[in-house]
Amino acid sequence: MTAASRPMIEVSGVSKYFGSFRALSDISFTVNDGEKVVIIGPSGSGKSTILRAINCLETIDRGRITVGGMDISDPKTNICKVREEVGMVFQSFNLFPHKTVLENLTLAQTVVRKRSKKDAEQIAMELLHKVNIAEKADAYPAKLSGGQQQRVAIARSLAMNPKAILFDEPTSALDPEMIGEVLDVMKTLAIEGMTMVVVTHEMGFAREVADRVIFMDHGKIVEEGTPEHFFTAPSHERAKLFLSQIL
Amino acid sequence: MIRLALHLPMLNSQSSQNQIEVGDGAAIPHKSDAGLFTAWRIAFFGAIVLCLFLAFGRPDQYMAIFMFIPDGILVTFKVTVGAILLAIVFGLIAGLGRLSNNRFINGTASLYVEVIRGIPLLVQLFYIYYALGRFVKIPDILSAIIAMAFCYGAYMAEIFRAGIQSISKGQMEAALSLGMSRRQAMSEVILPQAFKVVLPPIGNEFIALLKDSSLVSILAVSDLLRRGREYASETFNYFETYTVIALIYLILTLFFSKLISLMEERLNDGR
Numbered sequence: 001m002t003a004a005s006r007p008m009i010e011v012s013g014v015s016k017y018f019g020s021f022r023a024l025s026d027i028s029f030t031v032n033d034g035e036k037v038v039i040i041g042p043s044g045s046g047k048s049t050i051l052r053a054i055n056c057l058e059t060i061d062r063g064r065i066t067v068g069g070m071d072i073s074d075p076k077t078n079i080c081k082v083r084e085e086v087g088m089v090f091q092s093f094n095l096f097p098h099k100t101v102l103e104n105l106t107l108a109q110t111v112v113r114k115r116s117k118k119d120a121e122q123i124a125m126e127l128l129h130k131v132n133i134a135e136k137a138d139a140y141p142a143k144l145s146g147g148q149q150q151r152v153a154i155a156r157s158l159a160m161n162p163k164a165i166l167f168d169e170p171t172s173a174l175d176p177e178m179i180g181e182v183l184d185v186m187k188t189l190a191i192e193g194m195t196m197v198v199v200t201h202e203m204g205f206a207r208e209v210a211d212r213v214i215f216m217d218h219g220k221i222v223e224e225g226t227p228e229h230f231f232t233a234p235s236h237e238r239a240k241l242f243l244s245q246i247l
Numbered sequence: 248m249i250r251l252a253l254h255l256p257m258l259n260s261q262s263s264q265n266q267i268e269v270g271d272g273a274a275i276p277h278k279s280d281a282g283l284f285t286a287w288r289i290a291f292f293g294a295i296v297l298c299l300f301l302a303f304g305r306p307d308q309y310m311a312i313f314m315f316i317p318d319g320i321l322v323t324f325k326v327t328v329g330a331i332l333l334a335i336v337f338g339l340i341a342g343l344g345r346l347s348n349n350r351f352i353n354g355t356a357s358l359y360v361e362v363i364r365g366i367p368l369l370v371q372l373f374y375i376y377y378a379l380g381r382f383v384k385i386p387d388i389l390s391a392i393i394a395m396a397f398c399y400g401a402y403m404a405e406i407f408r409a410g411i412q413s414i415s416k417g418q419m420e421a422a423l424s425l426g427m428s429r430r431q432a433m434s435e436v437i438l439p440q441a442f443k444v445v446l447p448p449i450g451n452e453f454i455a456l457l458k459d460s461s462l463v464s465i466l467a468v469s470d471l472l473r474r475g476r477e478y479a480s481e482t483f484n485y486f487e488t489y490t491v492i493a494l495i496y497l498i499l500t501l502f503f504s505k506l507i508s509l510m511e512e513r514l515n516d517g518r
């Protein structure tokens with residue numbers, strides 16, 4: 001992998017409290033343009049919180065996060081603009097149930113990007129083909145399987161032409177037989193050079209796709225390195241223990 | 248007759264279909280509730296048959312009453328529909344206000360809801376009616392509609408608030424993460440879903456309002472009840488007149504309950 005040197009997402013010294021509980025403590029990492037970073041760690045270690053913080057869904061108490069050069073903790077920054085540049089895919093899909101698959105993809109394009117309905121629909125159809133679900137364009141999300149819904153959700157975030165996409169356990173809510181179809185779409189994106197930050201328990205995916213693996217525990221980054229290093233010779237006890245439990 | 252408290256719509260956390268249950272007992276008949284369904288039929292058709300019987304079986308006493316009051320039905324209808332539409336507007340604004348992060352907006356909306364719900368409807372009607380009359384010259388029926396709507400808006404606000412809160416947080420987050428502003432997310436994603444949820448309780452409010460609209464008869468508004476009083480005070484046929492008035496209210500309420508339950512069924516079949 002060519003490690004492009006331009007930083008896309010920079011997290012430095014970030015701490016986050018929920019009341020007196022410290023969910024993130026002094027987190028720092030950088031994701032360069034085109035890089036794929038996989039975050040793993042036990043439940044409650046702060047993985048979702050850091051992703052949500054990058055997308056401004058969660059405020060931070062200390063530190064700095066910049067996305068594409070924009071400082072998101074600076075009150076002068078237009079948060080909507082930041083979110084336009086960074087897509088997010090949720091564990092629970094969060095498709096809009098009152099809209100068809102096609103409308104799910106066109107809504108933000110027309111409302112936010114101000115594209116014409118026709119352009120938006122054309123882009124939407126191309127993306128639906130890409131994630132292999134074009135035939136369901138006029139269906140409502142409730143009629144789709146979990147795997148199909150998640151592929152639509154990925155297409156929906158792609159429709160905004162994001163510079164990076166954050167995935168929060170995109171396959172955790174899926175039946176085992178549907179995990180593959182979603183991971184395949186994500187692998188395609190990875191090959192095409194999308195900048196990705198993925199929280200997942202799919203270790204096969206991490207090994208295959210990640211440029212870097214970040215292991216979190218109790219709100220801290222415990223270990224960070226290449227997948228080869230992390231999976232074969234993790235240096236920390238907790239990482240070893242976690243791997244022995246999950247593999 | 249005057250409701251001092253409406254059981255707040257409860258979030259039904261088990262149901263994935265986002266429905267809120269309302270404890271208020273406006274009897275909207277549902278196919279699943281067989282007992283109520285039968286009761287509805289008996290009451291509705293019984294009332295109609297009784298009206299026909301009185302009008303044609305005892306024409307000398309009753310026909311004149313039936314001829315006298317239709318204007319009143321129209322006024323009752325106008326007040327009810329006008330007030331519910333306006334109450335929806337008030338309720339939506341106040342409901343959104345109650346969810347606002349802005350302290351001032353939130354505080355104002357909460358104050359409105361608390362104050363209004365703490366004062367009996369009849370007292371408010373008098374108060375708003377005469378307060379309005381002091382400052383502006385508007386038709387009686389319009390002041391009555393505004394007064395009713397102002398009161399019902401407070402109950403409606405709680406319905407909208409609960410309806411909006413019943414939409415899962417993920418919906419707002421998904422909309423925001425696509426770059427939508429809060430306002431866009433609310434109008435494009437949250438409210439369209441919330442409207443479906445609040446429709447049944449709003450139906451209940453409509454029925455309650457139809458009944459409470461009889462209170463405007465003490466203002467100078469010639470609704471169904473007032474027309475009845477006018478007729479009775481001329482003819483001294485109090486018993487006959489109020490029998491007819493009661494039957495007509497019953498028929499109206501039952502008719503609209505049915506209509507609303509049919510609408511709900513439609514809506515649920517839709518998707």
Ligand SMILES: Nc1ncnc2c1ncn2[C@@H]1O[C@H](COP(=O)(O)OP(=O)(O)OP(=O)(O)O)[C@@H](O)[C@H]1O
Nearest residue numbers: 018019021023041042043044045046047048049050
């Ligand atoms: N809104 C909140 N209020 C209070 N505590 C919270 C909130 N959100 C998260 N937490 C706590 O912060 C910690 C980190 O949560 P987070 O969701 O980031 O964990 P995670 O690593 O994503 O776990 P999982 O694998 O279960 O998704 C947890 O202990 C959680 O209970």
Ligand SMILES: [Mg+2]
Nearest residue numbers: 047048049168
């Ligand atoms: Mg999580």
